[in-house]
Amino acid sequence: MSSHPAISELTFDALSSEAHGLRERLNRFRLALGRHFVGKQTLVDLMTVAAVAQEPLLLVGPPGTAKSDLVLKFRDALRIPNEDYFEYLLTRFTEPSEVLGPIDINLLRQGRYIRREGGKLPTARLVFLDEVFKASSAILNALLTVINERKFYQDGAPQPVKLKVLFAATNELPEHAELGALKDRFCLKAACRPVQDRYFLELLDSGLDSQTHREMNQKPWAEGHATLDDVLKAHRYLTLMMGKRETGPDGRELRDRDLFFRDDLLREFRRVVQTLTREDGVFISDRKLVKLYRLLRTRAWIFHGGAVERQDLQLLSYLGETREEIDLLEEKVPRLLGLS
Amino acid sequence: MSMLVFTSEEALHLALTSGLVPAEVQAAPARYHRTPDGALHVLPEVMPAKDVLAHLASLGVQVTRSRAMEATPVLCWAELVTARRVPLESAPTGPVLFLPPSADALLPLAGEMLRLGCDRQEVCFAQASGESGQRALLRAMAPPYFTLTSALDASGPLRAFVPAVPGQHAVWVEVGYTHPLARTLHAPAGTLLLVRGEGPWLTAPDGPWTDLYQHTDLRLPATGEDWTPAPPPGRLTVPLRLTRAARTEPASLWVLREDALAQVESLVHTVPEPLLAQLRFAVTGPPEAPCIVLRARAGRERPPELGLSGMAYAPLPQLADLFLPCDGLLEPPVRRDRLRALLVPQADTVTWLHPTGDGGFRAERLPESAFQPLDTWVDYVVDADADALMPWVRSASFDFAAFEAAEGEWQSAARAMQSDEEDDRSPRATRRSRREAPAPPVTPASPPPIVAVRVAQPAPTGVRLAPLTPAQSSAVEEELSSLEKSFLALEVPADSPQRQELWTRMAELNGRLGRKRDASLCWTRALWSASDTEATELARRWSDSENEGGATPAERMASPAPTGDDVRGVASSLVRAVRVPGAPAPVDVAALQRWLDRHDAELDVRALWLTRTALDTLAGGDALGLARAGDRLLEMLQRGLSLARDVPRFLRGGTDSAHAPRVLAQLEALLERFEHTPRRRSSIEAAPALTLAYVRYVFAVGLARLGQADRARPLASAAAEAVDAKEAIHGFLSRAYGARVAQALEGQPPETPLPSDIAAELNALGTFQRYKVDRLRQASALLEPSERLDPARAFGRGARDLRGEEFAALRDVKDPAQVAARVEALTGRATDATLPAEERQRIIGGLLDTLPRVAPARALPLLNRLVSSMEALPGEAQAVMLGDALTLAALFGRADHAMTLAARLRKVLTALAPTSPAWGQGILGVSLRGLRRVGLSREAAELVDAAQERLTGPKTPLTARLGVAAGLAMQGRTAEAVDVFDAAFESLGAAKGGLPERLALMRSLASALAHAPVELALPGLARISEGLPIITDSYNTNSHFCLSVVELADALVLGHVEVAQGTGARARSWLDEDEFLVRRRIHRELEERT
């Protein structure tokens, strides 16, 4: 774990020299991982983008569509050690202590309410919460703060969590007001669909392979193309880059978008958002808009190393809030952009 | 050259619209300059005439010599007026003119629109005069919003325009803008005028327009291929089979082949007559072994469960005269018209498919006319004569018209039909008509007179020996109950002398039966409307009966724990003392008053008032005491008469003792249904045991309301055992339901608030817990009968009271004077004219809820002020508030106010859209009840009529119509209500809409049905409960219970309770009238005496 402080102290210049290599590794990683699934490359890509941008991603789909498997293999492929990973299947009976760590009884006797967080969510850097909306209200509330502020409360005092990447899965998207807040925290929501209609035989082959590997305790998808550190470095690199201010040839200060987001694409970005808001009543908060910018930039960097391109705007397909919206947007956004 | 100086754009605008600047001057080009202070210097190309200039000058428009300055040219003066931005809410459905920055940009633009499905595009190319070279215009019908967003982006290069006036295509205004003068503009013929939002206006030639496709070459990925038709290689053979499958249609046709006659005989012996009346029968086969076909009449009643051993059939939903075995379906599914032609070729026949094993079947049919009502077949005779009659069957019968529908048959028939249909299309040559004529139906013979035997009444069995003492008592009882019946049957007003007489008789009989409380209730009723002389006599008799063989008033008052009998004894003596000259009067009036203050909660409203007016008289006038008593009484009446306290037993729950057992039996059966019905459950549904606990609580409260202590208590404790009372939510709910059971068993009115210690627990719950609890409180009217809750909104705002913190705080204020003062202050705020409407609505709503806490004398003027400040609020809000106000007016006993409010409400309701959610809020029911309480039954009828008229359209939501149906049923207009009930059942049957809507519908239906006569209400409620198997939900309340199931239970149980408590519209409306009598006298005497 000696590497974390190192990453958070790396300078932009140091990272720049590494940037090319980082990109190559991340791209090899996502393409290689995609090959271990059938028809899930888009989701693997999306997970990679979300991980680098450190935005939580919600996978929505019926059971048995490889939601858990995607995350598991993602983790294996990045060779994330146990102490950095936490995964939990939530039910409404799940106790906060199962996720946040048990209360320390000795300290409680002294009147202090402290959780022993080791091995639980607060100490993990990659977290996977399965059936996230089934959680009880206590957990949901804690999750809100974790996602929002990367903190959780110990004995009333905020305590930072190590969480960097959060994936969550759910079978259904409940439409209750009280879950709305948590749903909103997931800027990206992607449908995980059955693929048997399109890839019947391929699915059988891949499933059999998986089964064999599991029984032989092999993990051929852990190919070691990239590591979690690469993901974190890429994040830091992009953050530093987006925060940079350069001066143009005319002496004017250049913003990130002057360099990496062409005017006509910004216009397209805006048009899609306007159309979704007006025509389909999709709610896109101001906060989300900023996050989207960062996500678009992240995708562009990973995929082609430079400015945002039209195809990157496909990310806007993942803004749906309900099952219906998710389905609608995945069809509509590419159509609007002329990418389908 | 002259220049006109307008001080501002408004001044110019005015000069243009008022015609001060002549049209020909306006229409000509000009040049202008805008000064920093907003003045406009205009250099017209066509100079106005002298007199015009003079006129303009007189209005402050300076005419000066033009100075050298930079002036912008405009096409006409209107261009000087700036356009305003307006948001574009949705894409226009008419034509839109696009002006791309250059002709090159046209193609991508057109391509995008084509891609998004807009292909009505025309283009016009023109050579622009300036340096821009080729320009192009594109006119598209109903372009996609996405494309318009491009034009809305002011910094982008694309501009789009819509017609200034819909329908004309010469003057166009830029999308996202309006121009105040656009409608007045004209463009020269053959020219388009484009009014831009910012920047100079443009003109362009209007055409030539060519269709986009003329400029488009569509390329196919491959050349086309011509196919030639060939005859089908052969016929397809599809065997039609009868397979086993679960169906939901209940059996409505039975074919009895063995022991048919005996079965029917046993049926008519055991099935109630109304059920028999639903059945029709036909006899067929040989007389020695007849086959009998029974059929339930189609109609709104569900067919009866007959438990016959014959084959049971149900109609195919899509083909009502084709019956399949209840557990059978045809495979493969075939279109209705094909089925009809194949299996029911003749109209007016009834066909059923008799299974012959292995999927084969035989279609058997009888003519419709062969069926006769079953009850005409039955002669009711008493047992004694039974031997004399022998059942016999007339030999006239029918043979089944039958044909096997094995594979061959179906094939041929299907083929015949197919060729019929495809006559025009398929080549004649392939058509082979090999269809067998279906066997003709047998004509019915004369009606088969069949006699069955049935015992109508028990035959007299010798002399009856009356046992001695009980006989007398029962004679009294019998007399009493016949009096009670005739009381209910009377068609005269509540205060008529006939009723007076009956009350006196019933009082005496109750007294003799030792039912002192009921006796007292009858006496005070007799006294209530009596004339002075009568009253004196009645007061004497009441007091005699209360004090018969008992202690003296002084002794009673000395008792450390006086009973109800004691208090009534004292009260009646007091009334007598005032009425009867020379009767012993109490010595210490003040002591008596104090004693009564402590104990008079035992008295019913009438006795209480009689006592208080008597005290007033004794004290020689005690206006304050009387006013206080009046306030107290009206507060007690807030929820109407208390059944337990104010109403004699025969008018109370299970009012009509004939129906009570039926209601209870059905409730028990219903509980069993909830306990044992397997339901489809959502993946996160709560454990059934938890849900069942709450269902049991609901039933416990219902049974408690019906006085069934020995059922309610064990049910409640079974429920309590199933939940963890230490957990916050279960704990609260468990205690709350428990309290409701206890309250109901004590006979407290349902609207009684929860005991304050339990209610206080609510505030201690966390927001999320509170939300879950509130969801159940909202869904269970048995738990929370009076509060209007909106948990989701409350949760969203983290609010303690949705009406606002003022009202949450008011709840904590105990001192009435303080409450009144705060309410007055809030009324001042609500009626402040500068208050925004929304805020006003919020405060008025909260105040209407709070006003009952204020003494009527103070509350009424406030109510008036509030009502008059509602005027400007939206109709829906007004309707709800007027309903509440009306209830208040009725509560204060003010018929005059109620009448005015009813008229206003009627007006507001007639203006409401039938789809308005306000209809579903029970305004009608609340208002009707209010109106009847103050004796305004005509107004009530008018209100129902108005609502009914408004809500007849096909779009009217059923819940709204059910509200009216409830009103109709309340008024005894059952026939009109039934249609709505039917429609509701139909909608439920069709399983339309989501579960929440269906549940809401079930609830409205149950509560509307509860007002209908028992014979309609009970089967109706039972039928609603048939929806149970599909009730489930995935709300987050599943951590503790499945809300929807509990809600259904609540709706059904409440329906039963209401049916039982108000059996017979008469008894119920009687209660309202009775309450009116109480209020009328209290108000009269309050006015006379204070």
Ligand SMILES: Nc1ncnc2c1ncn2[C@@H]1O[C@H](COP(=O)(O)OP(=O)(O)O)[C@@H](O)[C@H]1O
């Ligand atoms: N598209 C797919 N490609 C490869 N394997 C798949 C795919 N869909 C499902 N599977 C396999 O099906 C199994 C079930 O997946 P799982 O991740 O448990 O589903 P979920 O979490 O969505 O319920 C896994 O073994 C997975 O490998």
Ligand SMILES: [Mg+2]
């Ligand atoms: Mg899973």
